[in-house]
Amino acid sequence: MTYPLRESRRSDPFAEIPPDVGVPLRALVPAMAEEALDGIRHRAEGHGAPLEPEESEQLHALLTTALGSFLERVEHPAGAEERAEGLAAQFRAYGEHEARFGRTLECLHTAMRTTAAVAWRHMADSDPRTHRYMGPIGEAIFAFQEEISTAAAQGHARVRGAGVDALRRRRTRLSRVLLGETGTEYDARAVSGLARAARWRVPERVAVALLHQEGQVEPAPLLPGEVLVDLDRAEPRALVPDPEGPGRPRALERVFRGFGVVLGPSVPLGRAPESLVRARDLAELVGSGVVAGGDVVRWDDHLPELLLSRDTGLVGAMARARLAPLSGLREQQRERMADTLLAWLESGFNANEAAERLQIHPQTVRYRMRQLEGLFGERLRDPAERFELELVLRARRLLGPLED
DSSP states (O other): OOOOOSOOOSSGGGSSSSSGGSSGGGHHHHHHHHHEEEHHHHHHHHHTOOHHHHHHHHHHHHHHHHHHHHHHHHOOTTHHHHHHHHHHHHHHHHHHHHHHTTTTTTTHHHHHHHHHHHHHHHHHHGGGGGGGHHHHHHHHHHHHHHHHHHHHHHHHHHHHIIIIIHHHHHHHHHHHHHHOOSSSSOOOHHHHHHHTTTTOOOOOOEEEEOOOSSSSOOOOOOTTTTTTTEOSSSSSSEEEEEESTHHHHHHHHHHHHSSSSSOOOOOOOGGHHHHHHHHHHHHHHHHHSOOOSSSSGGGOOOOOOHHHTTTHHHHEEEEEEHHHGGGTHHHHHHHHHHHHHHHHHTSSSSSHHHHHHSSSSSHHHHHHHHHHHHHGGGGGGHHHHHHHHHHHHHHHHHHOOOOO
């Protein structure tokens, strides 16, 4: 099926432009395409969704083709309609590709606007005699831009109408099956069939990413097609395949820049619910302020906090038992002594390093340690006792006083 490129016009702006106007620009097409792509990259990075290398290459090829075709139409108006249909077919194919991965055409529209501005400027600067034709040139640029944008939109709409919404539903169901939310046990054969229907390559390992920022006003992150997303829910999330694969950690940082995400551990596919549970544990700590938020907060980076906060009642009982010698001190003095003891333990019993951590004089550390030795006695010389003291003191620093 063919599509009309644009409605017929009484006057074709290309017919009003002398053919030799485009000749000086022919050699500048690669530079113009690169300049336009730089502008697109800068805009994408400003919105927290930098282009992937594959996207950059695809856009560079499209921009080069579009610029070359525009100049071809200026220089050789004969046979323009036939060449235009071939160009439109390329952009319809691009629109179809984006739709299959559930993406919009916003990136292409940005590319077209940026390229139009670059082309206009270069044509205005190329030869002073072109100034008299800037009106038709501008009209031709925008008519050309409309043609290829329309072709991309047609391809995009055709694929969406052919079942993209159904594909998204299949992917959502696959995600929920993998995360154990459908009441059925994991079955590799069943998952394989669902994955084929959802056009998803089954990985060996996955990790769950939860968006934890509250009051999110920016659009959801544009995720690669291999990531299973389920964002239209109270707990927006994504299932990331092979999260530790080559280049994946850095790619996730780029994709989620500007969005608060907690990433559960990498687990075998059949244990995906475990990653979800772990991610929820970490999201709770981020929400309470125990762990600082960020673009990507990884479960693997916060194992001590997760461990110590898992059972605060148990940790509190241990703190009361192990820190009993401090109970007779005034509150302010007890805090100073607890901080000094922890710094001394973390510094390998080095008073100078402990003083540096606490930003006090080494003599002050030594004075306090003599007092602490009087309170704890031989316990400070017992490795097992020191381990338990450091454990409860770290928990105290993380969660606040636990002795009450």
